[in-house]
Amino acid sequence: MTTAERYKKVIDYFRQQAPEAATELTYTNPYELLVAVMLSAQCTDKRVNLTTPALFQQYPTVFDLAEASVDAVFALIRSISYPNNKARHLVAAARQLVDQHQGNIPSKIEDLVKLPGVGRKTANVVVSVVFDQPAMAVDTHVFRVSARIGLTKKAKTPLEAEKQLMRHLSTEVVAVAHHWLILHGRYICVARKPKCTACGLTDVCIWFKKNQQQLKKNQQQLKKNQKHPTTKSVPHEKR
Numbered sequence: 001m002t003t004a005e006r007y008k009k010v011i012d013y014f015r016q017q018a019p020e021a022a023t024e025l026t027y028t029n030p031y032e033l034l035v036a037v038m039l040s041a042q043c044t045d046k047r048v049n050l051t052t053p054a055l056f057q058q059y060p061t062v063f064d065l066a067e068a069s070v071d072a073v074f075a076l077i078r079s080i081s082y083p084n085n086k087a088r089h090l091v092a093a094a095r096q097l098v099d100q101h102q103g104n105i106p107s108k109i110e111d112l113v114k115l116p117g118v119g120r121k122t123a124n125v126v127v128s129v130v131f132d133q134p135a136m137a138v139d140t141h142v143f144r145v146s147a148r149i150g151l152t153k154k155a156k157t158p159l160e161a162e163k164q165l166m167r168h169l170s171t172e173v174v175a176v177a178h179h180w181l182i183l184h185g186r187y188i189c190v191a192r193k194p195k196c197t198a199c200g201l202t203d204v205c206i207w208f209k210k211n212q213q214q215l216k217k218n219q220q221q222l223k224k225n226q227k228h229p230t231t232k233s234v235p236h237e238k239r
């Protein structure tokens with residue numbers, strides 16, 4: 001199967017399964033999305049969604065957050081992973097947005113990554129979801145699922161994976177493909193034990209093929225061993 005054929009099959013499958021895939025983070029405007037994505041690093045969307053209502057009630061705009069103390073923000077996000085760093089980054093980013101962008105969320109990746117606590121993944125999510133730009137945010141799910149299926153080959157870093165995916169995905173499909181891969185990784189192609197029996201990509205997935213072959217080999221070996229059991233040498237007893 002060529003790479004182009006693999007991409008086509010995967011896109012067709014997801015289009016059929018989840019045509020409207022979207023972020024599971026709750027937000028109502030670009031400011032809230034940026035904050036939610038920053039909080040979601042190393043944390044579940046579920047936990048973030050439980051935390052942000054109180055945070056947004058206290059700081060409804062970027063201007064309010066820019067005036068906040070780090071300690072007060074920390075108190076509101078303490079149940080999230082790395083609350084110290086995230087509280088510092090949120091306040092510093094809000095201040096930078098007010099000072100340098102009139103309180104607006106920039107639409108360019110190169111401006112977003114200059115904000116404290118905003119990496120390429122966060123920037124890609126924001127430009128893709130808010131500004132509808134073709135950007136592929138590669139998080140742990142996207143990285144793992146793409147490699148398993150064979151959409152990426154030997155990518156060592158998220159940036160390498162991003163470049164490979166962007167080479168093959170058309171601009172119309174990039175944004176939704178990001179959500180497809182995240183949701184697939186979150187619910188089906190989970191890290192430890194992918195649920196291949198519930199997955200419709202077994203005929204294109206390289207990981208599945210390899211593991212099936214290994215499984216068959218193990219079973220054949222097991223049958224062989226049962227037919228011709230090897231006699232283990234038992235050491236003579238000392239007299």
Ligand code: SF4
Nearest residue numbers: 189194196199205208
């Ligand atoms: S077949 Fe298994 S490993 Fe491959 S994408 Fe589906 S769940 Fe993941």
